[in-house]
Amino acid sequence: MEPLQAVLQHPFTWGLLLGLLIAGFLWKSGFSARRNIARELKRVEGELKNLQNHLNTQLKITASGNESLQVELESLRKQNEVLRVNQAALQQKPGRAELRQLQVHEIAIRTMREQAPGFAPAWEKALRQAEQDVDAAESGLAKLVRRVIPGLGTSTTAPPTLLTTEEPPENQSK
Numbered sequence: 001m002e003p004l005q006a007v008l009q010h011p012f013t014w015g016l017l018l019g020l021l022i023a024g025f026l027w028k029s030g031f032s033a034r035r036n037i038a039r040e041l042k043r044v045e046g047e048l049k050n051l052q053n054h055l056n057t058q059l060k061i062t063a064s065g066n067e068s069l070q071v072e073l074e075s076l077r078k079q080n081e082v083l084r085v086n087q088a089a090l091q092q093k094p095g096r097a098e099l100r101q102l103q104v105h106e107i108a109i110r111t112m113r114e115q116a117p118g119f120a121p122a123w124e125k126a127l128r129q130a131e132q133d134v135d136a137a138e139s140g141l142a143k144l145v146r147r148v149i150p151g152l153g154t155s156t157t158a159p160p161t162l163l164t165t166e167e168p169p170e171n172q173s174k
Contacts, residue, residue, distance in 0.1 A: 104130045 007013050061078065090096065107130035109138050 100134060104134050106130075107133055 072082060104127065108126040111126035112123055115126065
């Protein structure tokens with residue numbers, strides 16, 4: 001026991017024990033830190049995998065939505081083209097130009113009934129205005145309204161009375 005006491009009283013031994021004690025604490029804290037870092041790394045990797053799965057799911061959903069929108073857009077483009085071709089074909093049918101001209105004249109006559117003085121210039125003005133009205137009615141909202149409510153595009157004024165050869169009642173008494 002004396003040799004142990006002599007060794008323990010030596011300053012080198014105290015320094016060595018103190019150094020070993022500090023090294024032990026450092027080793028234990030490093031070991032705990034490595035274990036905590038390994039746990040944290042596993043947790044972060046799990047979160048990363050979960051986020052990647054979520055992102056993949058989101059991308060698949062978005063891609064399928066975009067694909068369906070593209071298919072619908074292409075379908076609507078084809079349908080639009082078919083409708084445009086059908087409309088052009090219907091415009092070329094026999095009698096369409098005559099119906100259009102008849103409609104122009106009907107509108108012009110209605111306008112002339114409202115603006116009677118100076119027949120020739122007023123007739124030309126009314127004819128031009130009627131052609132513009134028909135052109136506007138053949139495109140856009142007016143055409144849609146006319147198709148939905150057919151009676152809206154036709155004349156609502158009373159037809160003019162026919163001239164007769166009979167004399168008015170006041171002339172008959174003379």
